[in-house]
Amino acid sequence: MTRIGLVVNPVAGLGGRVGLGGTDGPDRPRVALSLGARPQAGARAAAALGELAARAGGPARDGLLVVTAAGPLGADSVAAAGLADRIVYAAAAGRDTTAADTAAAVRAVVAEDVGLLLFAGGDGTARDVLGALGNVHCPVLGVPTGVKMHSAVFAVGPRAAGEVAAAWLGRTGGVRLRDAEVMDRDEDALAEGRVTSRLHGWLPVPDVPVRVQQRKTGSTTVSPEAVGGIAAEVAERVGEGLLVLGPGSTTRAVAAALGADVSLTGVDALALRPGHPPRVVARDAREDTLLALGPAWLALSPIGGQGFLLGRGNQQISPRVLRAAGGREHLLVLCTEAKLAALGGRPLLLDTGDDALDAELSGHLPVITGRRRTSLYRLAM
Amino acid sequence: MTASHAPVSVSPEEARIAPKPRLRRFQQASWDEKLIFELGSPGERGVLVPAADPSVPMPAIPAALRRAEPPALPEMSQQQVLRHYLRLSQENLGADLNIDVGQGTCTMKYSPKVNDQFVRDPRIAALHPLQDEDTVQGVLGIIHSLEQLLKEISGMDRVSLQPGAGSAAIYTNVAMIRAHFAARGELDRRDEIITTIFSHPSNAACAKTAGFKVITLHPDADGYPDIEALRAAVGPRTAALLITNPEDTGIYNPRIEEFVRIVHEAGGLCSYDQANANGILGITRARDAGFDLCHFNLHKTFSTPHACGGPAAGACAVTEELAPYLPRPTVEFDPATGMYRLDDDRPESVGKMRPFYGVVPNLVRAYAWIMSLGAEGLRAAAETAVLNNNYLLHKVRQIPGVSVPYAAGRPRVEQVRYSWEKLHEDTGLHSEDLGLRAADFGTHYWTSHHPYVVPEPMTLEPTESYTRADLDEYAAILAEIAREAYEDPETVRTAPHRSTIHRVRPEALDDPATWAVSWRAYRRKVLGEAGR
Structure with missing residues (x-):
């Protein structure tokens, strides 16, 4: 059975369409929702899983188990994609989820020996994943759902994330990991009126060229x-x-x-x-x-x-x-x-x-x- | 850019001339054939060669060249061999089998079969390159005449037909550039060669192999080679510019003379990669744009077939100033005696690029092809190739999901690099997926050299050889695949279904440990047998 991890930051991207920028911090998601924002992280995560399932196909699809957290933290997306799940974390009922939930969910999921951790979010979520992983080595891939995405850990879209995940899980050699930058906006600089970003670290990301190259000459894409x-x-x-x-x-x-x-x-x-x-x-x-x-x-x-x-x-x-x-x-x-x-x-x-x-x-x-x-x-x- | 799902409007007149093509119900033969090394049995044989007459004296083969034991070749009857290769041929999409307009940049024009008859004639086939030149006057005459034809086609002063392929011709030109600057004592300070990302990668590779530093120019926003980048790149270190025109996008560089002038003013030479010459034969010439050297791929533009990766033939053409550096021997004609001879006494020559004086069968084919067309015919071939290409462009750009990057609204020369980026964004499918689905309709296409500057690329080059009905059928296949991509992506994603063409895991090609290009390597790497 192939195990893949999924952690969704349900509030990622909420601020984008209502002009709030990112939703880091406790109050922003609620403000965004009050301005009419619609959550989209869960649907995009489901699209990525759907692509993964389509590419895995047949028996591989049936043998796919998504290790995740309850409700909007992942399980809803797994259900929408029609895949089997194993829930290893649940946020306390009756309150909004926070960055602490993302971190706790990540730790619980990677403890289950998953082949790849998919997370849906933006730069802030990527930082939370980086912090939660600490010294645990687990391949990671971001499904882009955030507002700010300066980091290099994201696939170019949800479908591409599913495709890269399928290539990584189905590999029989040749696919490598690359260290991808986790970046986020520098809030100190922002306070001084400068828009800039800071490098926070690196996550191992499958190096699957999404435009898989056909050969005419013999050069390589990852080299x-x-x-x-x-x-x-x-x-x-x-x-x-x-x-x-x-x-x-x-x-x-x-x-x-x-x-x-x-x-x-x-x-x-x-x-x-x-x-x-x-x-x-x-x-x-x-x-x-x-x-x-x-x-x-x-x-x-x-x-x-x-x-x-x-x-x-x-x-x-x-x-x-x-x-x-x-x-x-x-x-x-x-x-x-x-x-x-x-x-x-x-x-x-x-x-x-x-x-x-x-x-x-x-x-x-x-x-x-x-x-x-x-x-x-x-x-x- | 048209990217709607609206059907293409067809006038009644158009419908009468070109009825909507029927999509074939193609099903390729699949033989599940073993490798030839796995066939046959010990002692089995085809032709029994009579033993040599002991009364005929035979020169002894030197002991060092004699095998201690026979080579481990398959032992099979003639019938088995024939059947084996006929089966394999049915699992292919050869140039004579499919509408081969999809192998862009390769100029897959029809190779007339009569030219093969010339090559198989014993007067060509039975020649040996070590024969005395007095006894090969005919073939030397053909080579000399072909050189004169290519001088006229390029406008240059001298031609060498020795290179065995296009890349070998590029390397020969770079070697001559090196010899030129070495002779002037400038080689130590002229060590840079400039090329473009849409020129064939062999230009950069050959320059580097010859010891030059390589500077690559990227296109400007309109897809033309960036002239500002060229100005920033040239200088006293510039040895040469190696450039294709039209580039692999099919876009003709209208400022090519200015490119040449800028490089000449800096003291560099200009070498024209004419791999894409099929749309400009008889219309424009390398010399007229000011180039010092150029090369042609005889297996592309001049119809000697590609022959599954060779043998090919390259032709280098140069100005009088660079003629001393041509490969040796050259073929010379002595009007006094009326005889052709080989001139090996050329002290400034870059030497031999391959043994003897060229891939003679292909030189004969190219000569026959040019002579059968004549000057008017060459120009008509080029014009037809351009017309075919722009007709196909007109049809393909109406297919949902296709775009034609760069130089908006302008026609192309002999090929087009299209992009399926929109279709990819809409469906998640890649250009490679669509190309594999094309195999289910009995054809295929090629994407692009890499890196992919044009995302999700597809490069089509219809040449002059295909009929309007062929092009209509090919466009209809692409339209059908695009329709499937939007309505039934699973069928495309899992293609091919009716073909023996396979999906290949490209990452394996990056790993030499998985390559098995010989039976011996296959036994060692795949079957895990001890190395021999």
Whole structure:
């Protein structure tokens, strides 16, 4: 029997259509409902399960057990999709569900040895899942139902979530997990009038290209090989010098390929020297630490699901840091060709908070896509 | 973009000329045939070859080349072999069997069978490449004449027919670019080659293989190669631009001369990948746009068949300035003696790209194809290919769920990269699902090179070979599949149902541990037998 976990945040996305933004915090969902919002998270979770069941088909479908929480926390969606459930958590009756319910449900579900945890929600829910999992390793996939979705843990839609889940559960080898960023809006910055987001951590997400590629040539879509090529190119460009690595799945993989042990969500600085292992000179560095480094190469990769290069999750790399490092000439943008193509022609986005600097950085920049390979790609404010 | 479910309006006149095509009740043969290595039995044989007459002296085969034991080949009668391959052929969708307009970028035009008769003629088939050149004057004459024809078609000064395929021709051109800058002492500072994401990936691959750094340009918002990106990319390090035109989107780059000028002003060379030349034969030429080098795929544009992945044939054409670097030997004609000869004494040559002087059977086919059409015929073929493509475009864009990204409202040249993104958003089905469903109607299509810049892609290239009825039938198949996708997605998702084509798990192709491309590898990796 295949076990899959499901946790729905029933209030996720409520604020979107009524202009409230996210529904994090105890009061917002009720306000949203009073403004006429209709819950949609449960229906979207059911759509994802429906797609999963359709793709699993026949005996696999009959052998599918969804481990979940009672009522709107998951069981309603499982019933709507016509699948078998096992309920391992129930919120106390007579009150609205909260983030604490999400966390408790996640812990109860993953204790049941599920092959994949589906959650329906937005960035706030993703943070709750990240916190609840702690050190428990369980593949996770987000069904997008929230208002804010800067995180890279979501499938592109409910159906796509079902498709990825089916590919992951039915795998016979070849499907890998990738570390995907959990991002959320930075409420401190918001209070100061700046819209920006913070990187909170990483969740293991099945790396199933939703547009499964047909082969004519022999290249691959998910490729540690491409990351190795990018790492080699970075090492060649820097030679002997300082390399500041922003957060991002590509920069992290590059750091690993270079043999450096870097922090999870922060900005790190390495001293590179040909023929020697890299030396970590700053870990999880703040703006002032980076400023003190002086001239350095800055390696950045697009972060989250929307192609932000600066201003989301890497605010430590501030306008002052960018200028002190040497500006555009010292910027190394790292991205695989497949990831660039997935942007659908949209530019890489800049939001440093300094319009003059953003304008200076805008325009075509060679993005490193492999060893001795670049793509000229547009950066825009 | 039309994306409604409204039926296509057809005038009575149109209905009379092109009645609504009937969808075939196709059912492919499925033989459940074993691999040939699993057939036959020890001692079974087909033809008994008579023993050599002991009175005839035979040169001794060097001991190092002699096998200690016979090769482990299947032992079968001739009839069994014939039956085996006939069965396999019935489980295929060959170019002579289906309406093969779906293999976009490949130019699957009809290959006239008479050209194969020429190739099988003993005067071609019995030649050996090591024969003295005095004894192969006929075939050298054909090669020389084909070179003259391709000079005229490209506008260039010299041609080499040695490369064995399109990618080999691209590599040959890159090697000549390298030789050119090496001869000028500039190679150490000119180490960058620029290409575009919609040019064939072999351009980037060959440039990198030859030691250049590769800069790839992405399209602008209209789908044209981004000229601002080109300006940002060129500089004193630029060795060359390798570009296809029209690109694989079927969009002709109207600023191609400006692209060439920008690169020339920076001191770089321009090489034209003419894989997509089928819509521009006799209409425009590489030289006229200012290019220094170009190549043709004779197995595409000039009808020598693709032959299931080879052998193909490539032709490189260059300006006089680059001629010294052409592969050797070249085929020369000496008017004084009236004889053709092979010139191996070319010190600046990039050397041999393959043994001898080309894939001769394909050169004969290409020569015959061009000669049978003549200059007027080549242009008519190109015009018909463009007309066919835009007719199919007109039909396909009316199918619900299809869009035609980029260059809105403009016609395409010889192919179109369509997108099923809307249908995917509506139904969850992928372009690959629809392509597999097409197998249930006895045809297929190809999506795109990757990465997929156009989401949910489908690339169709009808060439000049297909009739209006063929195109109507093909469009009707796509329309039927789109209807099913909206009304009965399960049928499409689980297709094919009436074909022997399979769904393939693509992730397995990423894992060398699962590849078994030979019987020996199959025994080791799949059957788990000890390695031999």
